[in-house]
Amino acid sequence: MNDESNTSDRPREDEDRHAFAAEAHSLWRITFAPTVWALHFVLCYGLVSLSCAKELIPIATVQAVLTALSLLALAIIAWLGFRSLRQWRVLVTGQLEHPEGTPESRHRFLGHAAFLLSVISAIGVIFVSMPLILIGGCQ
Amino acid sequence: MPRSKARAAARPKALSAALTLPLLAGCEGAQSALAPAGEDAAVLATLFWVMLSGAVVLFLAMNGLFFYLTRIRVQAQSETVARWLIVGGGIVLPFVVISALLVWGLSILPDHRQAGDGLRIRVTGEQWWWRVEYWPEGATEPVISANEIRLPAGQRTELILDSAHVIHSFWIPALGGKMDMFPGRETFLSLRPTQPGTYRGQCAEFCGASHAWMAFEAHVMAPEAFDDWLAAQAGPAQTALSDAARRGAGIFTREGCGACHTIRGTEHIGVVGPDLTRVGSRTTLGAGRLGVSLDAYRAWITHTGDLKPEVEMPAYDHLSEAEATDLAQYLRGLE
Ligand SMILES: [Cu+2]
Numbered sequence: 001m002n003d004e005s006n007t008s009d010r011p012r013e014d015e016d017r018h019a020f021a022a023e024a025h026s027l028w029r030i031t032f033a034p035t036v037w038a039l040h041f042v043l044c045y046g047l048v049s050l051s052c053a054k055e056l057i058p059i060a061t062v063q064a065v066l067t068a069l070s071l072l073a074l075a076i077i078a079w080l081g082f083r084s085l086r087q088w089r090v091l092v093t094g095q096l097e098h099p100e101g102t103p104e105s106r107h108r109f110l111g112h113a114a115f116l117l118s119v120i121s122a123i124g125v126i127f128v129s130m131p132l133i134l135i136g137g138c139q
Numbered sequence: 140m141p142r143s144k145a146r147a148a149a150r151p152k153a154l155s156a157a158l159t160l161p162l163l164a165g166c167e168g169a170q171s172a173l174a175p176a177g178e179d180a181a182v183l184a185t186l187f188w189v190m191l192s193g194a195v196v197l198f199l200a201m202n203g204l205f206f207y208l209t210r211i212r213v214q215a216q217s218e219t220v221a222r223w224l225i226v227g228g229g230i231v232l233p234f235v236v237i238s239a240l241l242v243w244g245l246s247i248l249p250d251h252r253q254a255g256d257g258l259r260i261r262v263t264g265e266q267w268w269w270r271v272e273y274w275p276e277g278a279t280e281p282v283i284s285a286n287e288i289r290l291p292a293g294q295r296t297e298l299i300l301d302s303a304h305v306i307h308s309f310w311i312p313a314l315g316g317k318m319d320m321f322p323g324r325e326t327f328l329s330l331r332p333t334q335p336g337t338y339r340g341q342c343a344e345f346c347g348a349s350h351a352w353m354a355f356e357a358h359v360m361a362p363e364a365f366d367d368w369l370a371a372q373a374g375p376a377q378t379a380l381s382d383a384a385r386r387g388a389g390i391f392t393r394e395g396c397g398a399c400h401t402i403r404g405t406e407h408i409g410v411v412g413p414d415l416t417r418v419g420s421r422t423t424l425g426a427g428r429l430g431v432s433l434d435a436y437r438a439w440i441t442h443t444g445d446l447k448p449e450v451e452m453p454a455y456d457h458l459s460e461a462e463a464t465d466l467a468q469y470l471r472g473l474e
Contacts, residue, residue: 123234126238127238127241130241130242130245131245131248134242134245134246134248135245135248135249137249
């Protein structure tokens with residue numbers, strides 16, 4: 001991930017180059033929360049089927065493990081959400097939009113996007129966890 | 140109000156009344172999920188009415204808003220109002236509503252597998268009829284029947300569902316939700332009917348040419364009446380036969396019906412088609428296809444394929460009228 005792929009002939013200034021490289025990281029970061037959600041989803045379905053279909057693990061164990069995993073997933077997503085909220089800086093600037101196209105505005109936009117993705121991922125994790133509590137067995 | 144205007148106003152009213160009356164009548168009847176006769180169907184009916192009322196409120200609110208903003212307050216709205224509308228109406232409200240429905244839905248989801256009070260009924264979907272076995276508590280062998288389900292009122296019965304060839308779906312709307320029947324896999328349904336009566340079940344998963352003719356009647360009976368009925372269902376077929384019925388029994392043997400049908404206590408032990416030991420005690424013929432008059436029996440035996448396309452029973456249209464009548468008398472008498 002660097003800016004060499006940019007075919008523009010204009011030599012970038014050092015600062016700009018630096019800002020772009022930093023943004024590459026936040027581009028990655030916006031995928032973290034949905035990835036946690038996806039892993040949580042796969043673990044939930046996988047472990048429950050190992051217990052209910054293959055009867056390899058007692059369901060009570062699966063329930064305890066998955067409840068802990070759900071809390072862990074939510075904690076990680078909350079942390080990612082908090083970080084992206086700070087990157088967005090909406091609470092400081094009160095600015096919801098990023099129309100300028102400057103490195104700073106790009107930076108905030110990616111924070112904004114990452115924050116919204118954390119919210120959706122948290123909802124996803126909560127919805128996927130609900131059967132653990134409400135069904136509570138292999139019925 | 141001028142006459143013409145009054146008439147114009149009355150017309151849509153009359154029209155909507157004309158349209159809703161039959162719709163409301165459709166809510167009643169033997170096969171309506173909206174006229175629940177059991178605990179399980181009642182839960183689903185409540186869910187339906189709550190969701191319907193919610194949908195009506197949302198529909199009116201959305202259209203009201205649209206009307207308001209396009210006809211009444213047409214000027215541009217402030218950004219704050221727009222933002223609150225989008226965040227409140229587009230994110231928060233759907234999240235709350237969907238979460239609440241999800242919690243409710245998940246909390247009633249396990250109910251269809253509740254443990255029963257003892258009686259188990261095994262139902263296998265066939266092409267296009269229902270093989271039925273009653274397993275009362277502690278039984279070592281089942282009471283075999285077909286094309287009809289009887290349930291004791293006020294008791295929870297477990298149904299074990301299976302299928303012989305293709306996917307069917309077992310559904311008695313007045314008593315509970317539907318459950319698919321898969322070849323090679325058992326599914327479960329648990330029902331607690333409360334009101335004695337006769338309800339209709341229907342295969343609810345397309346299963347071939349005669350899918351629409353794959354139905355049955357479900358009789359909910361007082362528990363004592365049910366016990367008596369079940370005791371009477373067990374055991375061999377009755378042997379006291381009228382003259383016509385005795386001739387009919389001969390024709391049954393001669394035509395080889397026993398290759399596919401069992402009549403307990405006789406030499407007929409076929410298992411391709413429904414058990415006919417007590418066919419005369421059922422309230423429909425051919426999985427809900429016909430009634431049980433003498434004519435219906437004759438029609439079934441002589442015009443099977445016309446009544447039920449691709450049915451796995453040949454039509455015996457070579458039988459004379461008298462022979463068909465004797466055969467019908469015999470079967471109808473098997474109570
Ligand atoms: Cu079917």
